[in-house]
Amino acid sequence: MNINRNAPCWCGSNKKYKHCHLEFDKKLFSYAQRGAIIPPRSIIKNEEQIQRIKESSKINTAVLDLVSKNIKVGMSTDEINTIVHEFTVSQGAIPAPLNFQGYPKSVCTSINDEVCHGIPSPEVILEEGDIINVDVSTIYNGYFSDASRMFKIGEVHPDLDKLVDVAKECLEKGLEAAKPWGFMGDIAEAVQKHAESNGYSVVREFGGHGVGLQFHEEPFVSHVGKKGTGMLLVPGMIFTIEPMINMGKPDIFIDSEDDWTVLTEDGYPSAQWEYTVLVTETGIEILTY
Ligand code: MF3
Numbered sequence: 001m002n003i004n005r006n007a008p009c010w011c012g013s014n015k016k017y018k019h020c021h022l023e024f025d026k027k028l029f030s031y032a033q034r035g036a037i038i039p040p041r042s043i044i045k046n047e048e049q050i051q052r053i054k055e056s057s058k059i060n061t062a063v064l065d066l067v068s069k070n071i072k073v074g075m076s077t078d079e080i081n082t083i084v085h086e087f088t089v090s091q092g093a094i095p096a097p098l099n100f101q102g103y104p105k106s107v108c109t110s111i112n113d114e115v116c117h118g119i120p121s122p123e124v125i126l127e128e129g130d131i132i133n134v135d136v137s138t139i140y141n142g143y144f145s146d147a148s149r150m151f152k153i154g155e156v157h158p159d160l161d162k163l164v165d166v167a168k169e170c171l172e173k174g175l176e177a178a179k180p181w182g183f184m185g186d187i188a189e190a191v192q193k194h195a196e197s198n199g200y201s202v203v204r205e206f207g208g209h210g211v212g213l214q215f216h217e218e219p220f221v222s223h224v225g226k227k228g229t230g231m232l233l234v235p236g237m238i239f240t241i242e243p244m245i246n247m248g249k250p251d252i253f254i255d256s257e258d259d260w261t262v263l264t265e266d267g268y269p270s271a272q273w274e275y276t277v278l279v280t281e282t283g284i285e286i287l288t289y
């Protein structure tokens with residue numbers, strides 16, 4: 001254990017170690033001794049980084065608010081892309097999806113049986129009764145934020161209406177379960193229980209992720225699992241919770257034509273909500289929603 005108490009803290013705060021993460025490290029070490037999976041230092045954010053990620057988050061939320069205001073029946077998903085792209089750029093920010101691992105657009109739009117990573121297109125028109133996830137991610141001054149919302153287009157079938165609402169509740173259950181010195185598995189179990197008690201299933205292959213300094217950081221945030229397992233949650237961690245809830249079976253496949261769009265294997269619909277959260281000393285703070 002580093003006992004150079006007067007050296008600058010490893011977190012980059014410019015404070016002395018003894019006034020910054022010394023007590024934190026002691027606590028972390030005691031958990032590690034008891035066998036906990038502890039987070040790497042690289043994903044523990046300092047105050048400055050948190051402020052920057054909050055600035056990015058603010059823009060990300062404004063983008064989603066703008067989409068909420070404008071989304072309507074008859075609109076193409078490419079028009080959603082245009083709204084997202086133009087507003088983001090007008091704020092001096094960059095849409096994180098654009099060119100990410102070759103992704104061709106500035107937002108993901110996933111309709112009905114599309115689970116996630118749907119690519120906006122002028123040919124895809126929103127129809128009455130559709131449900132759609134719009135997933136927005138922003139880079140501002142090099143800092144990342146990420147959130148998605150579901151939208152119901154006009155009158156939707158009661159079964160879809162319920163799916164969208166329960167998916168949101170699943171996220172909320174995950175948020176309630178997330179606390180400092182708890183575990184990733186606490187979130188997973190809360191989400192999974194709520195989904196399954198409603199007769200739904202949870203996608204396993206995709207989950208949430210650390211975010212902030214990069215688009216996707218450690219840890220992987222599973223939405224299936226057991227409480228008390230997985231990585232320890234500690235103050236300064238920032239990650240998304242973004243359960244994908246399927247009406248039918250959990251199985252998915254990736255569209256071989258575009259190599260991006262994730263769909264349900266059985267063709268039943270899927271819904272997803274995503275927030276970025278910060279773990280604080282006392283609880284969690286939702287950064288973008
Ligand atoms: N926003 C997605 C997430 O929640 C990631 C999309 S990657 C992209 O992690 F390239 F498809 F945009």
Ligand code: CO
Pocket residue numbers: 146147208209240242274
């Ligand atoms: Co995400």
